[in-house]
Amino acid sequence: MSATATAPARRRAVRARPAAGARRKTLLWIAKHAITIVLCIIFIAPLVFVFLTALMTDEQALTSELWPQTWNWSNFAAVFAKSKLVQWTLNTFLYAALATTFTLLSSIPVAYALARFRFRGRKLAFLLVITTMMLPPQVVAVPVYLIWARFDLTDSLWPLILPMLLGDAFSIFLLRQFLVTIPRDYTDAARVDGCSDVKTLFKVILPMARPAIAAVALFQFFYCWNDYYGPLLYAGVDQEGWTLSLGLATFKAFHSVQWNLTMAATLLVTAPVIVIFFLAQKVFIEGVTLTGVKG
Amino acid sequence: MASRAHAAPPSRWRRSEGLRALVWLSPWLVGISIFFVYPLVATVYFSFHRYDLFTLEFIGLDNWRYLFKDDRVWTSIQNTLWLVVFMVPAQLIFALGVAQLITRLKSGLGLIRTIVYLPSLVPMVAGTVAFVFLMNPSTGPWNQLLALVGITGPDWFGNPAWSKPSLTLLAMWSCGNMIVIFMAALLDVPKHLYEAASIDGANAWRQFRSVTLPMISPVLLFSTITAVIYALQYFTQAMIASRVASGSTDSAGSVFTPGYPDQSLLTLPQWLFHAGFRDFSMGYACVMALLLFAAAMLFTTVLLRRFRYAEEVS
16 A cells, blocks of 8 residues: 555656756766767777778888878788788688588588487487587597597698588587477478478478578688687698688788788788678677577 | 377377487587597596607606696686686676666667677687787877876786786677677566566666566576686687787797796696697696686586576476
């Protein structure tokens, strides 16, 4: 009884000083938007400064000036001339594209089985997926490296590509999390209609899982594109076989006084990723949300 | 429940389900045998041996004993722990704060989400190289901006006391993934809960504690565990920062001492990598690998428990 009595009382009290409430609201509105704008600047500023430095002359990039005196667009061409950027891009693309294709081919069936089949050990299998997903790659690095050394495949990117034929834990996890949300009625109906498992996968599951598959493909592609640890372990010392991240990591050391070229190279490595993001923004955001919320 | 029973497939089909699942799972089962189970067993085996790619010699517990004499391994464990204790909470609190702020805006949510997410797509190597330049006291803009508000910035990546905080700033800049996840979780909290809370006279902080936190706790737990595991395997950014700031390469012939400045960025995975693949003390590297495995499993278990629970509920 007292609760119903106090609520209208408080509402009346607020209404009694509309000016103060409105002012407080305005101030809050300004504060919220001011912080948001500052936040956006903080997130964007590093990229802007990298861009400005990339256009400076060698000498100016070594000073503390922030704005280029002359706009040296030729710096980007210089990066191509002074490094094997084209070869690195090709290697990186080959690594990322093959690994992504293999991952999809191998992980979709596994996720399908984990999400749809009822069998003993199904829970254990899922927990195993999470365990391998969470395993730091360095833990098993030595024996795995020795396996590839036995096949004489070190000094190439194949040790990073071939295992994807046997499933990738994170992709399986993500796909499985999506597939369990598809109502069983769909697949049961297909079965009643006499569809085999394969046909159910192709006719029912795949069309419905398109957003999740797109997200997994993008994540895997970007993971490979950005990967540094893997290529560092396997790509060897010959620059011909390097990826972009390996090349960029040593760029500064070889061009130590040329911060401008280092920044130009940084931008060139980043640009493709940004372009793909703007083309497929929705897939990314939905995919990221899937990793966290359904997880 | 009723509809499932109604549409139940024939029982012969049901009985063969285990076998068919095995067929579907077999490539993956082969995969984890080769790339997970065997390597784990082999790592334990190698940890009792001296192995340099050419000769394999049983040395009992010598590698394990060496662990206690090796100062660098303790330095690296301390550094990795620092990341877990400071970098992970900094990321989580920052991401949650940003997500809270953004989700309360009436308009522009999509645009701001894009801006905030973008840095997390910048390749790790590129982002680290950029930050080492930006925070360089003589050429970068960061200390100049600090000077405007009267702060004399340190030599961030060149000072052992500041190198890990510098990487923390980088980690906060690139935590867009976490922000997007938190935003989705916050938007999922039913509005009427806040209305009820505010009628009960709960202030903003109280609402956050009593409504927001419990509602997003599953997401928070998952993000925390993944962030911790990520911190345990923190490698690329630390290594690139050391290299670029010190100006050395890691190519053949040159001597690269990881962890510049003054081993302050030497993380456990880095020291493991260096011992195993630069010094070729592979047996000793396996000892460190087992330490890392134990630490990762500790946190993974928490996650496994949660998933097992979720499975039973569903």
